[in-house]
Amino acid sequence: MEAACEGAGRGDAPEEKEKQHRRRRPEEPSGGMGERGAAGRRAAAGAPPGGGDSRRGAGDAAHPPEGGDFRCHRLQDSLLSSASGYSNYRGILNWCVVMLVLSNARLFLENLIKYGILVDPIQVISLFLKDPYSWPALCLIIVANVFALAALHIEKRLAVGSMSEHLGAVLHTVNLLTILCFPALVTLAVTSITPVGAVFALGVHTILFLKLFSFKDVNKWCREKRQAKAARTRSAAGSQKANGNVASGAVAYPANLTYRDLYYFLFAPTLCYELNFPRSPRVRKRFLLRRLAEMLFFLQLMVGLIQQWMVPTIQNSMKPFRDMDYSRIIERLLKLAVPNHLIWLIFFYWFFHSSLNVIAEIMQFGDREFYRDWWNSETVTYFWQNWNIPVHKWCLRHFYKPMMKKGAGKWVAQTGVFFASAFFHEYLVSVPLKMFRPWAFIGMMAQIPLAWFVGRFLQGNYGNAAVWISLIIGQPIAVLMYVHDYYVLNYEGSQ
Amino acid sequence: MEAACEGAGRGDAPEEKEKQHRRRRPEEPSGGMGERGAAGRRAAAGAPPGGGDSRRGAGDAAHPPEGGDFRCHRLQDSLLSSASGYSNYRGILNWCVVMLVLSNARLFLENLIKYGILVDPIQVISLFLKDPYSWPALCLIIVANVFALAALHIEKRLAVGSMSEHLGAVLHTVNLLTILCFPALVTLAVTSITPVGAVFALGVHTILFLKLFSFKDVNKWCREKRQAKAARTRSAAGSQKANGNVASGAVAYPANLTYRDLYYFLFAPTLCYELNFPRSPRVRKRFLLRRLAEMLFFLQLMVGLIQQWMVPTIQNSMKPFRDMDYSRIIERLLKLAVPNHLIWLIFFYWFFHSSLNVIAEIMQFGDREFYRDWWNSETVTYFWQNWNIPVHKWCLRHFYKPMMKKGAGKWVAQTGVFFASAFFHEYLVSVPLKMFRPWAFIGMMAQIPLAWFVGRFLQGNYGNAAVWISLIIGQPIAVLMYVHDYYVLNYEGSQ
Numbered sequence: 001m002e003a004a005c006e007g008a009g010r011g012d013a014p015e016e017k018e019k020q021h022r023r024r025r026p027e028e029p030s031g032g033m034g035e036r037g038a039a040g041r042r043a044a045a046g047a048p049p050g051g052g053d054s055r056r057g058a059g060d061a062a063h064p065p066e067g068g069d070f071r072c073h074r075l076q077d078s079l080l081s082s083a084s085g086y087s088n089y090r091g092i093l094n095w096c097v098v099m100l101v102l103s104n105a106r107l108f109l110e111n112l113i114k115y116g117i118l119v120d121p122i123q124v125i126s127l128f129l130k131d132p133y134s135w136p137a138l139c140l141i142i143v144a145n146v147f148a149l150a151a152l153h154i155e156k157r158l159a160v161g162s163m164s165e166h167l168g169a170v171l172h173t174v175n176l177l178t179i180l181c182f183p184a185l186v187t188l189a190v191t192s193i194t195p196v197g198a199v200f201a202l203g204v205h206t207i208l209f210l211k212l213f214s215f216k217d218v219n220k221w222c223r224e225k226r227q228a229k230a231a232r233t234r235s236a237a238g239s240q241k242a243n244g245n246v247a248s249g250a251v252a253y254p255a256n257l258t259y260r261d262l263y264y265f266l267f268a269p270t271l272c273y274e275l276n277f278p279r280s281p282r283v284r285k286r287f288l289l290r291r292l293a294e295m296l297f298f299l300q301l302m303v304g305l306i307q308q309w310m311v312p313t314i315q316n317s318m319k320p321f322r323d324m325d326y327s328r329i330i331e332r333l334l335k336l337a338v339p340n341h342l343i344w345l346i347f348f349y350w351f352f353h354s355s356l357n358v359i360a361e362i363m364q365f366g367d368r369e370f371y372r373d374w375w376n377s378e379t380v381t382y383f384w385q386n387w388n389i390p391v392h393k394w395c396l397r398h399f400y401k402p403m404m405k406k407g408a409g410k411w412v413a414q415t416g417v418f419f420a421s422a423f424f425h426e427y428l429v430s431v432p433l434k435m436f437r438p439w440a441f442i443g444m445m446a447q448i449p450l451a452w453f454v455g456r457f458l459q460g461n462y463g464n465a466a467v468w469i470s471l472i473i474g475q476p477i478a479v480l481m482y483v484h485d486y487y488v489l490n491y492e493g494s495q
Numbered sequence: 496m497e498a499a500c501e502g503a504g505r506g507d508a509p510e511e512k513e514k515q516h517r518r519r520r521p522e523e524p525s526g527g528m529g530e531r532g533a534a535g536r537r538a539a540a541g542a543p544p545g546g547g548d549s550r551r552g553a554g555d556a557a558h559p560p561e562g563g564d565f566r567c568h569r570l571q572d573s574l575l576s577s578a579s580g581y582s583n584y585r586g587i588l589n590w591c592v593v594m595l596v597l598s599n600a601r602l603f604l605e606n607l608i609k610y611g612i613l614v615d616p617i618q619v620i621s622l623f624l625k626d627p628y629s630w631p632a633l634c635l636i637i638v639a640n641v642f643a644l645a646a647l648h649i650e651k652r653l654a655v656g657s658m659s660e661h662l663g664a665v666l667h668t669v670n671l672l673t674i675l676c677f678p679a680l681v682t683l684a685v686t687s688i689t690p691v692g693a694v695f696a697l698g699v700h701t702i703l704f705l706k707l708f709s710f711k712d713v714n715k716w717c718r719e720k721r722q723a724k725a726a727r728t729r730s731a732a733g734s735q736k737a738n739g740n741v742a743s744g745a746v747a748y749p750a751n752l753t754y755r756d757l758y759y760f761l762f763a764p765t766l767c768y769e770l771n772f773p774r775s776p777r778v779r780k781r782f783l784l785r786r787l788a789e790m791l792f793f794l795q796l797m798v799g800l801i802q803q804w805m806v807p808t809i810q811n812s813m814k815p816f817r818d819m820d821y822s823r824i825i826e827r828l829l830k831l832a833v834p835n836h837l838i839w840l841i842f843f844y845w846f847f848h849s850s851l852n853v854i855a856e857i858m859q860f861g862d863r864e865f866y867r868d869w870w871n872s873e874t875v876t877y878f879w880q881n882w883n884i885p886v887h888k889w890c891l892r893h894f895y896k897p898m899m900k901k902g903a904g905k906w907v908a909q910t911g912v913f914f915a916s917a918f919f920h921e922y923l924v925s926v927p928l929k930m931f932r933p934w935a936f937i938g939m940m941a942q943i944p945l946a947w948f949v950g951r952f953l954q955g956n957y958g959n960a961a962v963w964i965s966l967i968i969g970q971p972i973a974v975l976m977y978v979h980d981y982y983v984l985n986y987e988g989s990q
Contacts (some may be wrong), residue, residue, distance in 0.1 A: 070713050073765060073862035075773040079781075079847050081863070091870035091959050096962045099833070103598055106829035113822055218565050270568060278570040287576075294649055327608055334601035336595070353575050368576070369570035375586035427963035448868055464586050469591045 005207045079175055107338070115312050119304040127196040137197030140183050141204050147168040147179045151212045152262050155219050159254035164476040165223075172216045179209045184431045198432035210394050211266060214273040217398055222253035222275070233478060250276045268365050271394040278366030288361045291354045298350035302343055310341040314483050321484045352388070378463035380451035380470065395420070418448055429482065435489055439481040443474060602833070610807050622691040631685045632692030635678050636699050642674045647757050648683045650714050653729040654749035660718075667711045674704045677928045693927035701919055705889050706761060709768040712893055716747035717770070745771045763852040763860050766889040773861030783856045786849045793845035797838055804834040809978050816979045831971040839970060843882070851885075874959035875946035875965065890915070914945055924977065930984055934976040937970060 077084040128137065163171075181292035183205045187198045197337050251261065258277045265273055313336045320328035336492030352370045360368055372386035385392055395417045403413040429440045454466045572579040582959050623632065649666050652658035658666075678700045680835045682693045746756065751770045760768055808831045815823035847865045855863055867881035890912045898908040919937030924935045 069714055071769055071771075072767045072888060073769055073773050074859035075775065076864050078848055078852055078863040078865055079868060080844070081852070086868070088868060090872060091868075091872065093588055093591070094956055094959045095870070095963050096588070096595060097966060098960050099836075100591060100594055100598075102829055102964075102967060103595075103833055105828060106832075109822060109826045109829065113826060166856050221565055272567045272570055272610070274566055274568075278568050280570065292881075327604060331601060331604045331608060334597055334604065337601075338598055341594075349575070353573055359571055361979035368573040370573055371588075373574060373581070373583060375590065376583060377586065393567060461589055464589045465593050467587075468590050470599075472593060472597060 011270060017168070087175055099395065103337070111309060111312070114432070115308070118308045118312065120307060121300075121303070123307070124303055127194055129197070130194050131192045134192040136186065136193040137201040138203040140186055143182075144179070144205055144208050147175055147208060148212065148262060148266060150175050150259060151215060155216070156254075156257050158219070159257055160224065165220075172212075176209055176213060176216075179205050179212070180427070184427070187431050187473065188434060195432040199428060202431060206428065207271065208266070210391075210398075211272045211273065214271060214394060214398055215262070215265065217259070218273040218275070219253070226253060248388065250439075264363065267359065268363055269359045269370065270365070270367065271390045272397055278360070280364045280366045283361055283364060288358060291358045291361065294354040295358055298346050298354060302346050302350065303340055305343050305346070310336070310343065313339065314480070317480060318484065318487055321480070331478060333473070333476055336480065337472050340476045340479060341472045344471075348387070356390075377467045378448055378458075378460060379455045380467055381455065381466050383471075384447065384451075391421075415448060418444060433486055435486060437482065437485050439478050443478045446474075521889070536775065562775050566871050574656065599833070606804060606807070608645060610803070613803045613807065615802060616795075616798070618802070619798055621691055623695070624692070625689050626687045629687040631688040635681060635696040638677075639674070639700055639703050642670055643707065643757060643761060644701060646710060647752060647754070650711070651749075652751050653718065654752055655713070658713075658944075667707075671704055671711075674700050674707065675922070679922070682926050683929060690927040694923060697923055697926060701923065703761070704768065705766045705886075706768065709889060709893055710757070710767060711758065713768040713770070714748070714752070721748060758793040759858065764852065764854045764859065764885065765856055765860070765862065765867065766885045767892055775856070775859045775861045778856055783853060786853045786856065787911060789849040790845060790853055790878060793841050793849060797841050797845065800834055800838050801842070806829070809836065809975070811973060813979065813982055828968070828971055828975060831975065835971045836967045837976060839966075847883070871959065872962045873953075873955060874950045875942055875962055876950065878962050878966075879942065879946075886916075887917075910943060913939060928981055932977065932980050934973050938973045 040086050079086040100228065129135070151172065154163070154168055154175070158165065158168045163264060171493040187193055187202065193201075253275065264277075270277075313332070317329070317332035320332055348371070356370045357368060359365070371389055374383050374387035377383035377386065385454050399420060400413050400417055403416055404410070408416070422441045426438070426442050429435045450470055454463050454470075458466050516796070526862040574581040625628070646667065649658070649663055649670070653660065653663045678696055682688055682697065688696075748770065759772075763772060765772075812827040812831065813823070815827055843866070851865045852863060854860070864884050866884055868880050869882035870876035871880065894915060895908050895912055898911055899905070903911070917936045920939050921933070925931045945965060949958050949965075953961050
């Protein structure tokens with residue numbers, strides 16, 4: 001096949017032949033118009049770029065650079081044919097990012113043209129306050145201190161033995177139930193409380209409930225340990241007196257039962273009580289300022305996106321819902337999914353990274369694991385185990401493991417955790433809206449069959465994509481359900 | 496810091512201590528509710544899942560699983576803090592894909608609700624035919640054979656020496672200029688030709704022009720080589736007669752000057768002539784059928800997308816253009832960018848992968864490198880060198896390198912290539928539309944400053960993103976310009 005024009009290269013110098021050979025190597029790119037690499041190679045070969053190639057023979061000057069047989073094709077497959085074995089598509093990631101940015105820029109512009117600027121910071125205040133002389137949410141939060149102090153006093157009595165374990169357990173249960181019921185009843189009874197204010201107050205009480213539950217459990221474990229040790233010490237006929245490691249500065253039971261210790265725990269960004277929290281050595285001022293700036297910026301951004309993007313989209317969804325126009329409902333749902341998901345992502349960063357790190361930095365709280373890499377989740381279970389570590393840790397320590405210890409099976413315990421989680425989701429939505437609908441509860445409980453399905457049928461990137469789809473689509477369904485019902489309940493009659 | 500409840504773990508068996516230690520290792524995940532990994536580890540440790548852990552001591556049974564000091568926190572940074580050193584965000588790629596699919600699904604649904612089904616295969620025929628008794632585009636394509644045969648006959652005369660090189664060059668130039676001018680003049684003169692039919696006919700003539708240009712050049716090089724060899728043979732006093740490698744089955748000059756050889760080249764998926772094209776050993780039937788199916792499917796898809804998505808968007812853009820409403824123009828531009836880009840991507844695959852591979856497979860043409868990995872381009876130059884290999888190869892072989900040989904500088908030669916490319920882009924758009932506007936020409940020439948800018952200021956992924964943006968945004972700008980001007984010229988007066 002070589003040398004089509006007979007005698008090609010016969011009279012050429014060996015140096016020229018080597019050059020031709022090098023040009024024909026399959027792995028070498030075929031130069032390029034002004035490509036830097038080609039220019040560099042030419043420069044390295046010592047040949048001047050352009051004419052006047054003095055080292056070449058007279059006959060050679062007329063030849064094209066392909067060599068004497070004028071070849072410029074070779075047997076090869078297209079890159080996208082499976083036979084080529086090519087697989088470098090890293091540019092596609094950049095393509096995805098560019099397409100997402102551009103299409104969302106367009107949506108943003110379309111929204112601005114359609115609605116003008118809807119962002120109104122003053123309106124935010126009205127979400128918290130209906131009547132400026134009545135601050136029911138704030139009052140509820142101040143009252144919460146009573147429950148915390150009650151729990152501390154019960155524990156103090158239990159520690160010195162002036163109250164039986166049984167009575168202590170009953171009092172703790174009453175106290176904890178009151179924490180959940182009292183604000184709920186107040187919210188349902190007081191008319192001047194706004195839904196947003198009520199969510200805030202109920203959220204604080206839910207956190208307090210989980211914290212005091214943990215506080216009671218850990219103190220009980222400490223007493224049990226103390227008793228077991230006392231029994232061992234008695235049987236060993238008391239030789240050593242006080243244990244040496246107290247000198248290391250660690251707090252030991254019952255020295256932890258102080259106001260200072262309790263309030264450190266109540267403000268610390270964790271739901272699990274511990275006698276000696278790990279502490280960071282110092283407050284990093286630059287870190288703190290950066291997180292604070294993020295906190296303020298993302299809060300504004302979330303409020304702006306909700307006012308500008310979510311509210312008009314939701315308002316536009318009411319008509320299709322009333323008419324039961326399914327294709328339009330799906331269109332509205334997908335339209336709502338994008339801002340809802342972006343706001344959720346910003347909320348995640350704002351709450352779990354910026355805000356909790358600010359609190360932790362100020363309190364020199366050492367454990368900053370508020371989330372793990374849930375964005376890589378390949379199963380629904382992995383997502384729930386990793387996106388909200390404070391709650392996950394609490395569930396594991398105070399709910400799942402005690403249930404397993406009492407003889408419950410793995411599936412029963414897991415379902416129990418989802419059930420408790422579903423209860424709190426419902427509690428935080430239905431009570432503030434004063435409207436009992438099972439959507440949040442169903443949404444949480446639907447995670448169990450979803451987890452089974454994804455775990456059973458989808459692996460790797462497919463599982464990851466399924467988790468993302470359930471996040472992106474699942475939330476706006478629940479949001480639309482509640483908004484629709486709230487709208488029907490509160491505004492339909494007045495039309 | 497260890498052992499907060501004094502004496503913790505003192506009475507424990509060494510085995511239990513080792514277990515506690517293992518649990519506290521920082522790299523180990525903290526279990527999970529029903530997580531498979533955790534269950535597996537528990538099973539491997541031999542402990543039954545649930546209660547009845549008979550191997551533990553009496554005092555230990557009451558302890559929570561964290562170990563004797565009830566620790567569940569440790570000093571650590573959040574994953575998103577730069578201090579954590581974490582960088583696994585592979586889930587984000589799936590997120591991008593899911594978001595793109597969902598937002599485009601919504602756009603598709605919105606479009607269907609708004610316009611209904613606009614796809615109409617019959618309408619496609621009307622794009623090619625205005626008057627069913629007049630087929631000007633087809634006639635033009637049939638006439639194209641004349642130019643090819645003319646070129647072959649000039650070459651035959653030149654090969655036997657019955658025509659001077661100078662006369663041959665003049666005749667070739669006249670022939671090549673006629674190939675470009677004749678169909679353009681016909682298109683401008685004949686009223687029954689449609690824009691789509693004219694693009695098709697002009698495209699065929701442009702390809703023929705490039706092919707015959709290459710044909711003439713290569714034959715000239717062969718004659719020069721033959722002369723140089725003859726001169727050498729005379730000076731060496733003619734010892735060997737015919738060269739042996741002719742026996743290898745390769746065609747040698749002037750045996751290539753046949754109808755069969757010329758028509759193989761004219762139909763082959765390349766623009767560069769060569770005496771002996773690499774041939775694939777056999778026609779792979781499954782490969783051919785798959786490419787054919789792709790070809791038909793993507794053609795339908797492109798037509799459908801244009802009718803359903805492009806046309807309404809462009810029609811909606813005319814009003815903002817008339818009113819010079821800039822924010823709406825940008826919104827329309829971004830709206831048009833998505834379908835335009837998708838159609839361009841489908842066109843790329845349909846033409847460069849499916850169609851050219853079908854032709855190559857049927858003709859057993861071996862070189863299937865019709866494109867390289869332009870999707871990874873980090874510079875604009877790399878994109879232009881790699882997305883259309885037949886044209887790039889032709890430019891390099893018959894334009895850039897000859898110019899360099901004649902002493903032109905790198906930048907002059909490169910600008911010349913872009914200039915030629917700009918000319919052909921303009922030729923293929925302005926003539927069929929019978930409307931001379933410089934937009935395609937400007938678009939191509941703008942690549943030179945763009946290439947300089949991207950190469951100078953943007954590296955790696957930023958460069959790649961810049962190339963994508965220029966592709967996604969640049970094309971619809973040109974499309975809107977032409978459509979707007981065409982609309983004003985043809986429909987504005989009739990309103």
